[in-house]
Amino acid sequence: MSTESPVRPEQEYGPPVDIALAALAGGQHGLVTKAQIVAxxxxxxxxxDRVKPGVLHRHHRxxxxxxxxxxxxxGEMFAAVLAARDGAALGHDSVAELFELQRGPSPEIHVVVPKRRxxxxxxxxxATLHPLDLIVYRGIPMTNVARTLVDLSETWTADELTYAIGEAAFHNRFSLDATRRAMDRANGRHRLHVLEEAxxxxxxxxxxxxxxxxxxxLKLLKAAGIARPRVNVVIEGEEADAxxxxRRLIVEVDGAGHRRPNVKRKDARRDRLLTAAGWRVVHIDADEIVLEPDSxxxxxxxxxxxP
Structure with a gap:
């Protein structure tokens, strides 16, 4: 006859409260707040007691x-929004990162809050966010693309914003009308002309x-007083950097990838096509822009x- 005591559910799976928290976290990128834990x-x-053995791991206060x-x-983005508390939303470069409106991740996570925190x-x-400026995407409150473009106009160049608009349009996330309305709601912004240019x-x-x-x-050209070019526009079926x-002049800004043999062959073919169409093509090493601007x-x- 067995003398073992029957195993209760909370012994096998953990106390019911931990099961409830795990279920809650499952729908919140693995996260819970202190208020939810107390509730x-x-x-x-x-x-x-649960932090010490690693049942709970603190990411922000x-x-x-x-x-x-x-x-x-x-999850990192949502944790930042939760830490900023009520009324907070993911914004600026972080929304651009999430929606692939920029290349690569941002060094910081950006959130927008209604009160100083x-x-x-x-x-x-x-910033004050109008309800029409907000969405919830994958469970994360954030500014929509229209409002994000307005916010990014404070720090991004027109060319960077133009790229963001193009990527948003490619993913069916850009609305010119919605962007105009978001601009109208953004009273007091000093750089909306940059978004207009974009x-x-x-x-x-x-x-x-x-x-x-x-x-x-482009910043080097502006500082030198050189006329602004058209950027990344298709010419003769080929996309030109500037x-x-x-002047029938094209300038290509070549990064390290252009040193590969297959890329060099592709560039040479494109240059022949554009030259035959009456264009002059000049190549600039990308590293020289920062290291040797005078050159x-x-x-x-x-x-x-x-100039």
Whole structure:
């Protein structure tokens, strides 16, 4: 006859409150807040007892993951929103990252809050958000693309915004009307003209700057007083980094990838096609834009570009 005591459910699977928290976290990128933990029936001391053995892992003040410390990128973003508390939304570069409106991840997570708050390790922007500026995507409250473009106009160049608009349009996330309405609601913004310029460039066929090196090139031109080119527009079936239609001149900004043999062959074929169509093609090494800007300007001057 067995003398073993029967195993109760909470012994096999954990106390019911932990099961409830795990289920809740399952729908929240693995996260729960202190308020949710207390609402589930745990005291502050019981919460601390679960942090020590690693049942709960603290990511921000009052924000914990259940059962594991690692978070997905979306989990990190949601944790930042939760830490910023009521009324907070993911915004700015983080929305651009999530919707692939920029290349690569942002170094910081950005959230927008209605009142001044500080969240260590998070870039917090204070702003009033209209309900029409907000969406919930994959469970994360965030600004919609229209409002995000308005916010990004404060820090991004027109060419970077043009690229973002093009990517948003490709993914069916850009609405010109919605963007105009978001701009109308953004009272007091000082750089909406930058977004206006980006919209005009997009409607004119430009794809904007695709990389930081291209943006640096455009900033160098502006600082030198050289006429602004059209950027990433298709010519003769080929996309040109920058071109001046009136001069029949194309400038290609070549990063390290252009040193590969197969890319060199592709570039040479494109150059022959464009030259045959009456264009001059000049190649600039992307590293020289930052390291040797005077050399780049001299090359451009030789090609006929001067202030």
């Amino acid at each position: 589930a029936g745990l005291s502050t001391s019981a919460l601390s 009052g924000v914990y993951s259940v059962g594991h410390a690692a978070l997905s990128r979306e 500080t969240v260590p390790g998070v870039r917090v922007h204070r 919209i005009a460039e997009y409607l004119d066929g430009s794809k904007g700057s695709k990389s930081r090196k291209e943006s640096a090139f 071109h001046w239609p009136d 780049v300007l001299a090359t451009l001057a030789h090609a006929g570009l001067a």
